[in-house]
Amino acid sequence: MSNEYACKKCNRLITTKSCSLCQGAQASKNWKGIAVILNSTKSNIAKKLKIESNGAYALRVR
Numbered sequence: 001m002s003n004e005y006a007c008k009k010c011n012r013l014i015t016t017k018s019c020s021l022c023q024g025a026q027a028s029k030n031w032k033g034i035a036v037i038l039n040s041t042k043s044n045i046a047k048k049l050k051i052e053s054n055g056a057y058a059l060r061v062r
């Protein structure tokens, strides 16, 4: 159970229903797994998820 949303576009975990980075993108509470990216330029996970900035991300968003 979580009160956090995950952006359907960039997978970023957010506390609001809309992502501030992806304007107009929907956020979902139906997500699984957390990837915390501390160094997006060196992280393999970040490359896989196409993440370009540091933060907490969901691995899967529906």
Ligand SMILES: [Zn+2]
Residues within 6 Å of the ligand: 007, 008, 009, 010, 011, 012, 019, 020, 021, 022, 025
């Ligand atoms: Zn987003």
